[in-house]
Amino acid sequence: QPLQPQLLRAVATHAVRIVDNAADFLVPARQLLQLPVEVISGEEEARLIYRAVRDEFPANPRRVVIDIGGGSTELVLGQGDHIELCDSLDLGCLTLKERAIESDGFNPRQFARAVEYAMAQLAPMAARYALPQSALHIGTSGTLQAIAGVLHQHLGQPEGCITSQALLSLPRELARFGNASTFDLKGLDQHRRSVFVSGLAIVTALFVQFNIAQLHIAQADLRDGVLLGLAEQCNIGLQHPLHAVL
DSSP states (O other): OOOOOSOOOEEEOHHHHHOTTTHHHHHHHHHHHTSOEEEOOHHHHHHHHHHHHHTTSOOOSOEEEEEEOSSOEEEEEEETTEEEEEEEESOOHHHHHHHHOOSSSOOHHHHHHHHHHHHHHHHHHHTTTOOOTTSEEEEOSHHHHHHHHHHHHTTOOOTTEEEHHHHHHHHHHHTTOOSGGGOOOTTOOGGGGGGHHHHHHHHHHHHHHTTOSEEEEOSOOHHHHHHHHHHHHTTOOOOSOOGGGO
């Protein structure tokens, strides 16, 4: 039976927030979808991401949720249903690559410069997001899933998490290869090769600035947060995982 949606919501994020000619996309998109595309703020994006992963990790310690996109990184600090802080940084895999990485390959000096740049962007909020060891750090995004996948499939690390010790081993592994197109890493999709190094630089900076020992990888993401919000409006019960219906 075809789905009969009771509510529809289309959202756009960082890429549309920053461009001057957003209407060139939003107008034809509205005509195609037959509904307006809502350009959500970075804070709303962070809130939806937090909502998406909340039920995937039902334990109740304080937590920091991290999402790394192409143009921005979202950070959320909360506990249970309550969000204490949320921030959206103009720092993503594509933006960092444009600002600090000149080649497609792995260059140790360029990588170090990219990490330093990302750390500088994160420094003003490091104290606010500092948590004790009992807290939970959760990551959701293709970038973090790609890094965790390489650590698991290529280096034999435990699945579904990134540890600080394992993270430090990746630059040494990348140094064995030249151009990004030659990265022969198990667990790394071809379409992510060009931004893998910049994504790794952001994650490395996050681990250092926020003193992260272990980052748990969520399967839920922004799309799940949007869908769960609609389901709550319609009083529809949904359980994770949701990607099969998106």
